[in-house]
Amino acid sequence: MKLTAAAGSAPWFLLPALAALAGLLVYLYAPYWRVRKLPGPPLSPLLGHLPLLAKHGPDVFRLLADQYGPIYRFHLGRQPLVIVADPELCRDVGIRKFKSVGNRSLPSPISCSPLHQKGLFFTRDWRWSAMRNTIISLYQPSHLANLIPTMQSLIEAAFLDLETGPGGEITFSDVSLKLATDVIGQAAFGVDLGLSKGDHRRAAPSDDEVSAFVKLHVFSTTSLKMDLSGSFSIVLGLLAPILQEPFRQVLKRVPGTADWKMERINGELSRRIDAIVTRRAREGVDLPCRDFLSAILKARESGAAAGEELFSPDYVSALTYEHLLAGSATTSFTLSSVLYLVAGHPRVERRLLEEIDAFEPCGVVPSADDLHRKFPYLDQVIKEAMRFYTVSPLVAREASQPVEIGGYHLPKGTWIWLALGVLAKDPKNFPEPDEFRPERFDPAGEEEKHRHPYAHIPFGIGPRACIGQKFSLQEIKLSLIFLYRRYIFRRSPAMQSPLALEYGIVLSFKHGVKLQVLKRQ
Numbered sequence: 001m002k003l004t005a006a007a008g009s010a011p012w013f014l015l016p017a018l019a020a021l022a023g024l025l026v027y028l029y030a031p032y033w034r035v036r037k038l039p040g041p042p043l044s045p046l047l048g049h050l051p052l053l054a055k056h057g058p059d060v061f062r063l064l065a066d067q068y069g070p071i072y073r074f075h076l077g078r079q080p081l082v083i084v085a086d087p088e089l090c091r092d093v094g095i096r097k098f099k100s101v102g103n104r105s106l107p108s109p110i111s112c113s114p115l116h117q118k119g120l121f122f123t124r125d126w127r128w129s130a131m132r133n134t135i136i137s138l139y140q141p142s143h144l145a146n147l148i149p150t151m152q153s154l155i156e157a158a159f160l161d162l163e164t165g166p167g168g169e170i171t172f173s174d175v176s177l178k179l180a181t182d183v184i185g186q187a188a189f190g191v192d193l194g195l196s197k198g199d200h201r202r203a204a205p206s207d208d209e210v211s212a213f214v215k216l217h218v219f220s221t222t223s224l225k226m227d228l229s230g231s232f233s234i235v236l237g238l239l240a241p242i243l244q245e246p247f248r249q250v251l252k253r254v255p256g257t258a259d260w261k262m263e264r265i266n267g268e269l270s271r272r273i274d275a276i277v278t279r280r281a282r283e284g285v286d287l288p289c290r291d292f293l294s295a296i297l298k299a300r301e302s303g304a305a306a307g308e309e310l311f312s313p314d315y316v317s318a319l320t321y322e323h324l325l326a327g328s329a330t331t332s333f334t335l336s337s338v339l340y341l342v343a344g345h346p347r348v349e350r351r352l353l354e355e356i357d358a359f360e361p362c363g364v365v366p367s368a369d370d371l372h373r374k375f376p377y378l379d380q381v382i383k384e385a386m387r388f389y390t391v392s393p394l395v396a397r398e399a400s401q402p403v404e405i406g407g408y409h410l411p412k413g414t415w416i417w418l419a420l421g422v423l424a425k426d427p428k429n430f431p432e433p434d435e436f437r438p439e440r441f442d443p444a445g446e447e448e449k450h451r452h453p454y455a456h457i458p459f460g461i462g463p464r465a466c467i468g469q470k471f472s473l474q475e476i477k478l479s480l481i482f483l484y485r486r487y488i489f490r491r492s493p494a495m496q497s498p499l500a501l502e503y504g505i506v507l508s509f510k511h512g513v514k515l516q517v518l519k520r521q
């Protein structure tokens with residue numbers, strides 16, 4: 001009798017729980033109803049395909065493209081996300097339909113960091129175009145050519161006497177990160193960080209200050225994970241964006257949590273950058289603008305009200321800091337990949353050395369024109385290394401109005417990510433994609449002639465493409481010419497093969513790139 005009563009009452013007892021579960025599922029999956037017509041892996045409970053992303057990193061998009069084709073949906077928390085893995089569709093998103101897909105999606109790691117949000121990368125609509133139009137002049141060829149002596153002197157300081165450890169080895173990725181940070185420190189802030197070599201060249205600030213600043217920067221950058229290893233509020237934000245901010249507000253007050261740590265570090269970083277910006281604003285701006293910060297401060301002064309509104313102090317700090325963020329890890333990763341790949345391919349190394357040796361004697365620094373015209377094979381090597389290891393494997397955009405891509409109608413608010421890393425390994429455009437073969441970029445070769453013009457886009461595409469492309473290529477070429485005039489490199493036996501990669505906001509080498517350094521006669 002009792003049993004019957006209990007069994008009879010069970011459904012009533014469970015009803016509210018079932019209703020709550022149904023509500024939760026509807027809340028989580030309703031946004032997907034609008035992109036249901038796209039192919040894609042089956043919807044999966046709660047975390048969606050995030051565990052897959054955590055396990056495979058951006059390779060997961062290659063596996064899924066093989067299965068579902070050039071455009072498919074991916075289940076990232078509550079956010080409808082569409083992956084585009086085809087050059088023609090990338091042209092659609094990046095160029096033809098730019099007006100509808102011109103903004104970036106804001107991944108939840110960034111949405112809790114104003115310092116990262118207010119740079120050019122994540123600003124939107126009119127503010128983005130006004131900012132970009134103002135600062136683009138700094139990336140014109142004439143300005144970049146003026147930076148050659150500065151870049152060259154920092155390169156010399158970093159690479160002239162490469163200090164090696166036991167067995168003549170260095171962790172080159174560390175050395176190149178210091179160099180790239182120094183170059184940006186000088187070009188963006190006009191500050192000599194002096195990380196590459198001793199402190200004799202550094203004017204200000206003190207050793208401890210600089211290394212503390214860079215440690216903060218590295219922590220802040222590497223905490224912006226795209227997988228499940230970020231803070232609790234970040235993971236929650238993927239599931240229920242509405243809850244991310246309230247939870248972050250609570251957790252940032254709880255010592256020991258990742259949110260607490262990030263809040264402190266980002267606050268400290270902002271304070272230090274604000275201090276540099278305030279000092280420079282007080283000093284006044286002289287012409288010609290020697291660095292990025294003076295150019296923005298100048299635009300603020302001359303642009304009267306509009307300039308002041310556009311470049312309020314928080315935006316100036318974010319824009320300046322963004323250079324350090326966008327320009328250091330990417331450039332250093334590319335330099336390290338070239339050295340690593342060339343070290344494993346003696347034929348490529350021979351051809352490269354021949355080209356570099358045929359240029360003027362060792363002491364002659366190449367001009368901007370030399371860099372542009374006299375090193376065609378070096379260009380091919382860099383392109384191929386950037387294809388082989390695509391440092392920015394995903395470009396994140398968002399539909400600001402309904403848009404049709406690849407025959408599918410995507411509603412406003414859909415995230416649309418261009419999978420550059422997938423394009424780079426597509427055998428249709430790059431036969432035998434896992435072979436390192438710089439000649440595939442020879443302009444006279446058949447492969448280059450038949451390739452889709454947007455198959456290789458490591459710097460992105462369209463009006464929103466990387467603003468620092470020429471800046472970083474200039475630094476990379478100067479560095480490689482300097483290095484190969486003096487050294488050759490061999491892979492350290494202590495290094496794993498293939499290299500393990502880590503996926504933060506860009507790719508990095510999990511255990512660094514270790515090389516043996518051999519001096520050339």
Ligand code: HEM
Nearest residue numbers: 121326327330331334392459460461464465466467468472
């Ligand atoms: C090898 C080096 C680099 C690579 C591979 C790289 C790659 C990229 C990519 C893929 C994007 C997104 C483009 C798109 O949405 O279509 C981007 C944007 C950007 N990059 Fe780079 N980048 C590099 C170096 C630099 C440097 C040195 C700087 C600064 C000095 C820089 C500053 C920026 C900025 C500010 C944006 C945002 C542009 C906008 O939204 O208007 N990057 N970069």
